[in-house]
Amino acid sequence: FIGRMERKIKAGDCLILSGSIPRSMPRDMYEKILEVIDMEKVLVIVDTNSDLLRRTLPYHPFLIKPNLIKLGEIFGRSLTDYDDIVGCAMHLQEEGARNVLVSMGADGAILVTENGQVFSSPAPKADDLSQELVDVNGAGDAMVAGFLAGYLERHSMVDGFAKGLAAGSATVYTSGLADKQQINLVAQRK
Structure with missing residues (x-):
C-alpha cells in the first residue's frame, strides 16, 4: 500500500487522512504514509482522533480539522472561550500544523491560517x-x-x-x- 501510494501520488495532488486506524493496522500508519509524501507538493489534510492527529503534526500537514471536542482532548480541558480555542489552534501550529480548522457544531467554525489570519462564523x-x-x-x-x-x-x-x-x-x-x-x-x- 505504501509503495503504491508513493508511486501514484504526485505534485498537485491532495491527500486526506481521515478517521481512525483499524486495529489490524500499525498505530503509526498515518506517519508511515506521511514519510513517503512530498509535503511541499501535496496538500495533506488530517481529520482524525486526538492522538493520531497530534502525531501527524511534525510532518506539517496543510490543514488539520479537529472538532471542538477533539481539540479539548488534546489540551486536556473543555474549550468554550473563543480566545482559548484560537490559542489552542495556534499552539497546534507551533507543533507543525500549517492551518487549523476547528469545527464547533451549531456554533460554526474557526479557521486559523498559517499567515496568522483568524476567521470565524456561526453555523x-x-x-x-x-x-x-x-x-x-x-x-x-x-x-x-x-x-x-x-x-x-x-x-x-x-x-x-x-x-x-x-x-x-x-x-x-x-x-x-x-x-x-x-x-x-x-x-x-x-
Whole structure:
C-alpha cells in the first residue's frame, strides 16, 4: 500500500487522512504514509482522533480539522472561550500544523491560517433550507471536502472556509451528504 501510494501520488495532488486506524493496522500508519509524501507538493489534510492527529503534526500537514471536542482532548480541558480555542489552534501550529480548522457544531467554525489570519462564523440556521436537523454524521467530512473544493477553486483560505462551513452545515439538514444545490443555498447566505 505504501509503495503504491508513493508511486501514484504526485505534485498537485491532495491527500486526506481521515478517521481512525483499524486495529489490524500499525498505530503509526498515518506517519508511515506521511514519510513517503512530498509535503511541499501535496496538500495533506488530517481529520482524525486526538492522538493520531497530534502525531501527524511534525510532518506539517496543510490543514488539520479537529472538532471542538477533539481539540479539548488534546489540551486536556473543555474549550468554550473563543480566545482559548484560537490559542489552542495556534499552539497546534507551533507543533507543525500549517492551518487549523476547528469545527464547533451549531456554533460554526474557526479557521486559523498559517499567515496568522483568524476567521470565524456561526453555523447557518435550518430555516434557510426549510428543513429540520436530520443527522450530524458526515458533517465534519463534508466540511473537509467543502473546504478543499473552495480552496482549490481560487487558492483562497476565505473561499475554503466559506464552502467548508456551507457543506458541513448543509449536510446536517440532509439524509446523507448534501448535494451541490443544498451547499450553494447555504453558501449564498449573507
